[in-house]
Amino acid sequence: xxxxxxxxxxxxxxxxxxPVTHDSAFARYALIATAVLFLAIFLLAPLAIVFVExxxxxxxxxxxxxxxxxxxxxxxxxxxxxxxxxxxNLVFGLAASxxxxxxxxxxxxxxxxxxxxxxxxxxVVAGLVYxxxxxxxxxxxxxxxxxxxxxIFAVPGIVxxxxxxxxxxxxxxxxxLMEEQGKIEEEAALTLGAxxxxxxxxxxxxxxKWGLLYGVLLCNARAMGEFGAVSVVSGHIRGLTNTIxxxxxxxxxxxxxxxxxxxxxxxxxxxxxxxGLKTFLEWRHADALSGRARRH
Amino acid sequence: xxxxxLVGKNARRFTAPSxxxxxxxxxxxxLIYLGLIVLFPLATxxxxxxxxxxxxxxxxxSEPRVAASLRTTxxxxxxxxxxxxxxxxxxxxxxxxxxxxxRRLLDAFVDLxxxxxxxxxxxxxxxxxxxxxxxxxxxxxxxxxxxxxxWGILVALIFIGLPFVVxxxxxxxxELEAELEEASATLGAGRLxxxxxxxLPPLAPALLTGFALxxxxxxxxxxxxxxxxxxxxYVSEIAPLLIVVKLEQYDVPGATGIATIMLAISFAALLxxxxxxxxxxxxxxxx
Numbered sequence: 001x002x003x004x005x006x007x008x009x010x011x012x013x014x015x016x017x018x019p020v021t022h023d024s025a026f027a028r029y030a031l032i033a034t035a036v037l038f039l040a041i042f043l044l045a046p047l048a049i050v051f052v053e054x055x056x057x058x059x060x061x062x063x064x065x066x067x068x069x070x071x072x073x074x075x076x077x078x079x080x081x082x083x084x085x086x087x088x089n090l091v092f093g094l095a096a097s098x099x100x101x102x103x104x105x106x107x108x109x110x111x112x113x114x115x116x117x118x119x120x121x122x123x124v125v126a127g128l129v130y131x132x133x134x135x136x137x138x139x140x141x142x143x144x145x146x147x148x149x150x151x152i153f154a155v156p157g158i159v160x161x162x163x164x165x166x167x168x169x170x171x172x173x174x175x176x177l178m179e180e181q182g183k184i185e186e187e188a189a190l191t192l193g194a195x196x197x198x199x200x201x202x203x204x205x206x207x208x209k210w211g212l213l214y215g216v217l218l219c220n221a222r223a224m225g226e227f228g229a230v231s232v233v234s235g236h237i238r239g240l241t242n243t244i245x246x247x248x249x250x251x252x253x254x255x256x257x258x259x260x261x262x263x264x265x266x267x268x269x270x271x272x273x274x275x276g277l278k279t280f281l282e283w284r285h286a287d288a289l290s291g292r293a294r295r296h
Numbered sequence: 297x298x299x300x301x302l303v304g305k306n307a308r309r310f311t312a313p314s315x316x317x318x319x320x321x322x323x324x325x326x327l328i329y330l331g332l333i334v335l336f337p338l339a340t341x342x343x344x345x346x347x348x349x350x351x352x353x354x355x356x357x358s359e360p361r362v363a364a365s366l367r368t369t370x371x372x373x374x375x376x377x378x379x380x381x382x383x384x385x386x387x388x389x390x391x392x393x394x395x396x397x398x399r400r401l402l403d404a405f406v407d408l409x410x411x412x413x414x415x416x417x418x419x420x421x422x423x424x425x426x427x428x429x430x431x432x433x434x435x436x437x438x439x440x441x442x443x444x445x446x447w448g449i450l451v452a453l454i455f456i457g458l459p460f461v462v463x464x465x466x467x468x469x470x471e472l473e474a475e476l477e478e479a480s481a482t483l484g485a486g487r488l489x490x491x492x493x494x495x496l497p498p499l500a501p502a503l504l505t506g507f508a509l510x511x512x513x514x515x516x517x518x519x520x521x522x523x524x525x526x527x528x529x530y531v532s533e534i535a536p537l538l539i540v541v542k543l544e545q546y547d548v549p550g551a552t553g554i555a556t557i558m559l560a561i562s563f564a565a566l567l568x569x570x571x572x573x574x575x576x577x578x579x580x581x582x583x
Contacts, residue, residue, distance in 0.1 A: 020481035020490075021474050027487075028394055035390040036402065038383045042455055043408050045430065046420040053423055092329045099323035105311040111326070117334055120562045122516025123414075124536040125555045128543065129337035132344055137548050139340055163333055187315050196317035218410075225413025227519035232540060245415040245519070252419050252523065261423075264416045271411035278411075279404040 050268045054261035065251075065262035073239040074247035074263070077155070081230075081243060082223040085162040089219055090212075093170025097208075098200075101178030102186065112175065118167040126164045127232025130157055153235030158243065161229040166219045173215035174208060177290035181207055210288035214281050221274040225267055338559075345556040348549060356553035361529055362538060366557065369535040372446060373514035376453030377461075380510045381503060384461025391462070392469040406462050409455055414519025421452055422523040444526030449534065452520040457510030464506035468499055501576030505569050512565035515558060 018024065023031070054062055065071060096115060100108060118126065133139050134151040144151060151157045185207070189199040205212075227245040234241045242250065244263055251260035281289060311319055345353065356362055391403050409417065425432045425443040432443055442448050472495055480490040518536040525532045535554055542551040 020487075021477040023393075023487060023491075031386055031390050032394055032396055034383075035387045036398075039387060039402055039405065041431070042451075042458065043405050045424055046417060046455065047405075047408060047412065049420045049423050049430065050416060053420075092326065095322040095329075096326040099319055099326055102316050103311045103314060103319045103323070105323070111330075114330060114335065117338070120512060120516075120566050121338070122518065122536050122555075122558055122562070124518045124539050125341070125516065125558060128539060128551055128555050129341045131543065132340045132548070132552065133337050135548075137546075160333070164337070167334060183314075183316055190315050190317075199316075200318075221411050225416070227413060227415040227418075228536065231518075232543065245413050248415050248419065249523075257423075260419060264419060267413045267416045271408065271413070271416075274411045275404055275407055278407065279400075 047268060047272075050261055050264050053257055054265045056261075057258050061258045062262045062265075065259035068259070070238045070242065071247060071259070071263060074242045074244050075266070077158070077241070078224050078243045080155070081159050081162050082220055084159050085166055085223045086216060086220050088163055089166055089170050090216060092167070093174050093212075093215060096171045097174035097178045098204075100175050101181075102183045115171050115175075116168050118164055121164075123165055123226065123228030124232055127161050127229040130160050130164070130233055134160075152233050153237065154241060157233035158230050158241060161233045162223050162226050165226050165229045166223045169219035169222065170212065170215035173211050173218075173290060175290075177208055177211040178204075180290060207288075210281055210285040211290055214278065214289055217274055217277055217281075221270060224270055341552060341555060341559070344549075344552045348553055352549070353553050353556060356550055357557055359550075361533070362535075362550075362554060364530045365533045365535045365538045366554075368446065368449070368531075368533065369515055369558075370561070372449045372534075373453055373511050373517075376450055376457055376514050377507050377511040379450075379454050380457040380461045381507045384458055384506060384510075385465060385499070385503060387458075388462045388465040388469055392466055406459050409457075409459050414456070414517070415523075417455060417520040418452065418523035421448070421455065421520065425451060425524060443524050444528075444532070446525075446532050448524035448526065449521050449532060452524050453514040453517060456517050456520055457514050460509035460513060461503070461506035464509065465499060465502045468502040472498065498580050501572050501580060504572045505576075508565045508569045508572070512562045512569075515561055515565070 022028075066075075100111065131138060131152055134144060134157060135141050136145065136152070138152070151160070185203050186199050189203045190196070194202070224243075225245060226243075227249070230243055231246060231249070234243070234246055236242060236246060236250065238250070244267060248260050248263050248267070251257075251263065311323075348356070357366065387406065391399060391406070422429075422443055424430050425435075425448060427433065427436045427441070427443070429443070432441075435442060442451060476494050477490055480494045481487075485493070516536060518534070518540075521534055522537055525534065525537075527533050527537060535558055539551045539554050539558075542548075542554065
C-alpha cells in the first residue's frame with residue numbers, strides 16, 4: 001500500500017498537487033462510502049442480527065436453548081461428522097498433493113480439475129447422488145436393505161455427503177503450495193539416506209504446515225455448517241440425524257426464534273473464529289501459503 | 297503387500313523416474329478415493345438420467361413448475377452476479393487502492409459468505425427483511441416487500457456471490473502497473489478516461505471469471521435462499537428446492553432430471569471460466 005501513503009506524506013512536504021495515479025478526493029470518499037455501506041448492509045447486518053436475535057429475550061432463554069436434548073444431540077452429531085470428514089479429506093489432500101506436486105505424469109491438469117469438481121456441484125445435487133447410490137430406490141438400495149445396512153437417513157450418509165462437499169479444501173490449498181516449493185529439499189534428504197516417510201515428516205510437513213492448517217480450517221468450517229447436502233440425506237430425525245444447521249431450520253420453522261438463533265450463534269462464532277485465524281495466517285504466514293488458491 | 301509394488305512397477309513407466317518414493321501409493325489412493333467419493337456417485341446420476349434420454353429430460357424441464365423454477369434460478373442468479381460484479385469491483389478497488397480506518401477488518405469480512413453456514417445466512421437475512429425486521433420494516437412503509445418474494449432470492453444470492461468477484465479482482469488491481477496510469481496522465485487523459493480506458497480493460501478477464509464463479513455458485517445455492525424466498529410454486533421456487541420437493545414425493549427420476557440440467561449449467565459456467573482464463577493468458581499474460 002506504499003503508493004496510497006503518498007497522499008499524506010505529500011501533504012507533509014507541502015505538496016499541493018494530487019499524484020496523477022490518485023483519484024480525486026470526491027471520487028475517493030464516494031467510492032469508500034459506497035463500499036462501506038454495501039458491505040454493512042449485505043455482510044455486517046446479517047452477522048449482527050444473529051447475535052441480536054439470540055439475546056433478544058436475555059441470556060436465560062439463550063442458555064435454555066442448549067438444555068434441549070435434541071440441540072445437544074445435534075451438537076454431538078455435528079462434532080462427530082466433522083471428526084470423520086475432516087481427517088478423511090486431510091489424508092486425501094496429503095496423498096493427492098504428494099502425487100501431483102512431486103511427480104510428473106500425463107493427465108495431471110485433468111486430475112486437478114476433477115478434484116475441484118465438488119465445488120461446482122450444487123449441495124442439493126451432492127446429497128442427491130448419494131440417494132441415487134445408497135437410497136431405497138438406489139443402485140445398492142435393495143442389497144443394503146437385505147443386509148440391514150442403512151446409509152441414507154442415517155449418520156453414514158451425512159458423513160459421506162459432508163466429505164463430498166468438503167472434498168477439495170485441503171487438496172486445493174496443498175497442491176499449488178507443494179508445486180511452488182518443488183522437490184529439491186526432499187531429494188536432498190532422500191539422497192542423504194532418510195527414508196521416504198521420515199523425509200515427509202521432517203522435511204515436507206514443516207514446509208506445508210501453515211497451508212495445511214489453512215485448508216483444514218476452511219474444510220472444518222464447511223463440514224460443520226453444511227446444510228443443503230446433509231439436508232437431502234439426513235431424513236431430519238430429531239435427536240438422531242439432525243446436525244446443528246438442520247436443527248436451526250427446524251427450530252426456525254417452529255417460530256422458536258430465540259432457540260434457532262442461539263444455535264446459529266454457535267455456527268456464526270465458528271465462522272468468526274475461522275475468519276480470524278484465516279486472516280491471521282494470511283497476514284503472519286503469507287509466504288507459507290500458496291499464492292493461488294485463496295478464493296474459498 | 298504385493299499390490300503396492302505392482303502399482304509401483306506400472307507407475308514407473310507412467311511417471312518420470314524420480315528418487316522420491318510413494319507415487320504408487322499416493323496416486324493410487326488419490327484415484328480410488330476420488331473415484332469412490334466423487335466420480336462414481338456423479339456417474340450414477342448421469343447414468344440414471346441417460347435412462348431418461350433427451351426426450352425424457354426435455355419433458356421434465358418443460359413441466360410448467362420445473363420450467364418456472366429453472367427460469368427463476370437462472371435469471372435471478374444472473375441478476376445477482378451483475379450486482380456483485382458492479383459492487384464487487386467497487387469494494388475490491390476501495391480495499392486495494394485506498395487506506396482508511398477499518399480497511400483490514402472490512403477486508404477480512406468479505407470472506408464472511410464463505411465462512412458463515414448457509415442456513416445461518418438464510419435465517420438472518422429472513423429476519424432482516426421480514427416485514428418487522430431492521431430493513432423490512434422501513435421498506436414496508438413504502439410498500440416494498442423483499443422477504444418471501446423474488447427480491448429475497450436476489451438479496452440472498454448477492455450475499456453468496458460477492459466474495460467470488462472481490463477475491464478474483466483484488467489481486468489484479470494490486471498488480472496494475474503505475475507506469476501505465478502515469479503514461480496515460482502525461483499523454484493528457486483525464487482521470488476518468490485513464491480509469492476507464494487504461495485500468496479497467498486488464499481487469500476484464502478477472503471480472504468475467506468472478507462473475508461466472510458467482511453465477512455458478514448462485515445456480516446451486518440452497519440454504520441461504522429457501523428461508524427468505526417464501527418458496528411459492530411458479531413464483532419464488534428455486535430449482536434446488538424443487539429437487540428436494542421431488543425427492544420428498546419419491547419422484548426420483550424428476551429430481552435426477554433437474555439435477556442433470558443444473559449440473560450441465562454449472563459445467564458450462566466452468567468451461568466459460570477456463571476459456572476466459574486461456575484467452576486472458578494470451579491477451580494479458582495473466583489470469
